[in-house]
Amino acid sequence: MKIAFSKLNNTPYPFKLDLENIVFEGNMVKINPKLVKINATMKGFVYRPCDRCGEELELDIDEELEIFASDGLFKDIQNELSNTIEFFDSQIDLMEIAVSEFEAYLSDYFYCKNCSED
Secondary structure (H helix, E strand, C coil): CEEEHHHCCCCCEEEEEEECCEEEEEEEEEEECCEEEEEEEEEEEEEEECCCCCCEEEEEEEEEEEEEEEECCCCCCCCCCCCEEEECCCEEEHHHHHHHHHHHHHCCCCCCHHHHCC
């Protein structure tokens, strides 16, 4: 799902994506001509092996996200890491953002009940 930067303004633009067992939904608001703020939630569940013993576990996901999308190159004035994704075709690809945030969540370590008690 792609949304053109030109369609966005300071009125919240709602969206919702279903990614199998994960729902990515929220709204987007333009905060300046080149920057959009995205407030979203990522909810659902996924099956994943325990990182210690390999037993399959069900992860319940309920994450609040605040992401920025830039129309072109983004220069952080304070030279600090920010949660800004750059797009170079004047469109925000919500599917790309959702998959990226989901993969970032899964990059953490997860342990089953037996292994987390050790």
